[in-house]
Amino acid sequence: MPSEVLPDVIARARRGDRAAFGELYDVYLPRAYAFCRKYSASREEAEDLTAETFEKALAAIDRYEDRGLPFSAWLLRIAANSIIDRARRTQASPLRDDDLARLHDDSFLAEWEEAYWLLEHLATLPEDHQQVVRLRFYEDQPFTEVARRMGRSEGAVKQLLRRALRLLRGSIGGEDEPDHG
Amino acid sequence: MSRIMDDDRDLDGLSESERRLADDLRRLAPLMREQESVEGIVSAGFRQALRDHLVYGEEVAPHPTFARALREHLLASRPIAPAAPLLLRRPVWISAMATVIAVLAVLLVSLVERPARPAFAIPRTTRADLLFNLPTSEILVRSMQATVSLIHPRPASPYAGRLSLTAHALPLGPAAVAAYRLGPPPRVMAQVHRLLHIHAAARRIRIDETDWIVAQDGGGHSGRPVHSLAISEATGEVIYHDRRNFQLPHANHPLGAGQAVLAARRWLTRLGWPGRDMPLIGISIVPRAPLLREIALGWRGVRASAIPEATLWVAPNRSVIEAWIWPPVASRTTLGAIPTSEAWDEIRQHAVPVVIAAIGHNLKVPGTGGVAHVSVAEILVTTLHHGAYLVPSYRFSGRVLLARHPHPATWLSFVPSTQ
Numbered sequence: 369m370p371s372e373v374l375p376d377v378i379a380r381a382r383r384g385d386r387a388a389f390g391e392l393y394d395v396y397l398p399r400a401y402a403f404c405r406k407y408s409a410s411r412e413e414a415e416d417l418t419a420e421t422f423e424k425a426l427a428a429i430d431r432y433e434d435r436g437l438p439f440s441a442w443l444l445r446i447a448a449n450s451i452i453d454r455a456r457r458t459q460a461s462p463l464r465d466d467d468l469a470r471l472h473d474d475s476f477l478a479e480w481e482e483a484y485w486l487l488e489h490l491a492t493l494p495e496d497h498q499q500v501v502r503l504r505f506y507e508d509q510p511f512t513e514v515a516r517r518m519g520r521s522e523g524a525v526k527q528l529l530r531r532a533l534r535l536l537r538g539s540i541g542g543e544d545e546p547d548h549g
Numbered sequence: 550m551s552r553i554m555d556d557d558r559d560l561d562g563l564s565e566s567e568r569r570l571a572d573d574l575r576r577l578a579p580l581m582r583e584q585e586s587v588e589g590i591v592s593a594g595f596r597q598a599l600r601d602h603l604v605y606g607e608e609v610a611p612h613p614t615f616a617r618a619l620r621e622h623l624l625a626s627r628p629i630a631p632a633a634p635l636l637l638r639r640p641v642w643i644s645a646m647a648t649v650i651a652v653l654a655v656l657l658v659s660l661v662e663r664p665a666r667p668a669f670a671i672p673r674t675t676r677a678d679l680l681f682n683l684p685t686s687e688i689l690v691r692s693m694q695a696t697v698s699l700i701h702p703r704p705a706s707p708y709a710g711r712l713s714l715t716a717h718a719l720p721l722g723p724a725a726v727a728a729y730r731l732g733p734p735p736r737v738m739a740q741v742h743r744l745l746h747i748h749a750a751a752r753r754i755r756i757d758e759t760d761w762i763v764a765q766d767g768g769g770h771s772g773r774p775v776h777s778l779a780i781s782e783a784t785g786e787v788i789y790h791d792r793r794n795f796q797l798p799h800a801n802h803p804l805g806a807g808q809a810v811l812a813a814r815r816w817l818t819r820l821g822w823p824g825r826d827m828p829l830i831g832i833s834i835v836p837r838a839p840l841l842r843e844i845a846l847g848w849r850g851v852r853a854s855a856i857p858e859a860t861l862w863v864a865p866n867r868s869v870i871e872a873w874i875w876p877p878v879a880s881r882t883t884l885g886a887i888p889t890s891e892a893w894d895e896i897r898q899h900a901v902p903v904v905i906a907a908i909g910h911n912l913k914v915p916g917t918g919g920v921a922h923v924s925v926a927e928i929l930v931t932t933l934h935h936g937a938y939l940v941p942s943y944r945f946s947g948r949v950l951l952a953r954h955p956h957p958a959t960w961l962s963f964v965p966s967t968q
Binding site for chain 2: 484
């Protein structure tokens, strides 16, 4: 199951509990790293940016306030600022204009976070359930094509997609928000 | 978009929330595709090093940014072989990972389903072994001996009163467990002068049928502080005392936790242990010595052990003034395990000792309590002629209420878990 943290972990981390910060690190490292990797030329650069992001987060966590902004979005904002700063500083891997605009845009960060969260849940589904979701939504294929590529009837594919959506909904859990932080 | 939306009308039977989820998937699909195309797997080494750095303030390795800057600086004047394009590298990387995962999976399945014939025989665990692994009460040592560790001067004392303990719904326990044989005594003594600046010649002494090799400066009538190293020839146990830095007149704070861990790791590495890779399992202040940090490090690859591989006291000037160390693991084997209920019977029938934390040695009042936690931990078992072993055991613990005591106390017991 995708990991999420309870609010009390964030509260403990804010009070200087390093073990609690370790729990946050364990949960959010993959998505922070993936975000940094997207805007890095190499794995080494992504690791540097990820380390910088968590160091800044550790230094500032006592000032983090939950004003409806999930912890993960706060963390991605730090990561985005680090990416922008590094691009300015080094000129080694300049950002494209559209990337720069995205990194300044908080709504983009929220969408990135939401997409990552959905992806984590999608990865928990059985393989054929994932495949039908990917063909239908990623590749934008009509049911006839999805059915042909999966070697099933159109009705069977529709039934599989219904089950996939139901399972995914169950995995996400009710009407939860994408992040508990 | 419209084609799919029209098509979706045929997908009847969805709830409102499922329909909203379908809309979200459609909206976020481009970003999800982007994320899946990112090479987003974090290397295990980086993950652990950064975690240690953040949580324990450890500088196990140079900060990644610094290391990278230094490397770039050092390599700047030399031709660097161009890296293979990502698209070429990825299949190689994926196939290597797939191979590793497949091998691990096969190993795991073979270990879980069929405990292989043990690679070595584990020794019988005695009552003395069990007591040795249970926590001791705080003990004041009045005279220092090279072969007695201040960290663990003597075994625990079993509770002498009658305890009535109960257990509800015990977990079944694992089908198989791992045991480990520790390596031979470390070859430190030959270099004791160079490594630790102990000038005395090493000599052999026998205590309770065990031969020790001891090198000691100071102590006795010399008037100089004790500085000694003792190694058990039977088990490889290492005991180090250095009283030269015990009283530091200008120190009024213990060393920072991260710096103390770093000092401990460096000291161990110098002596030949894998100090950098040993898992950190505890940082505390030494009881009655508020300026000393106690650092405990475990065996590499061993999940939990009752006794750490290395426990060191670090002074404010970064010097190690006390150490209690065991050899690294030399080999591992897998054995079938008994169920926890069978182990619990041993406790119920008083066949194994139980200790109660922070209770006077002479207390004998009856008590009642229950099991709160059961886990598997390796206990250290020593032999006279065949070295030392880590033997898998069930660790039972819980709370007990003693007669005439207002507050519950914690009880603890180990039961070997092998068949």
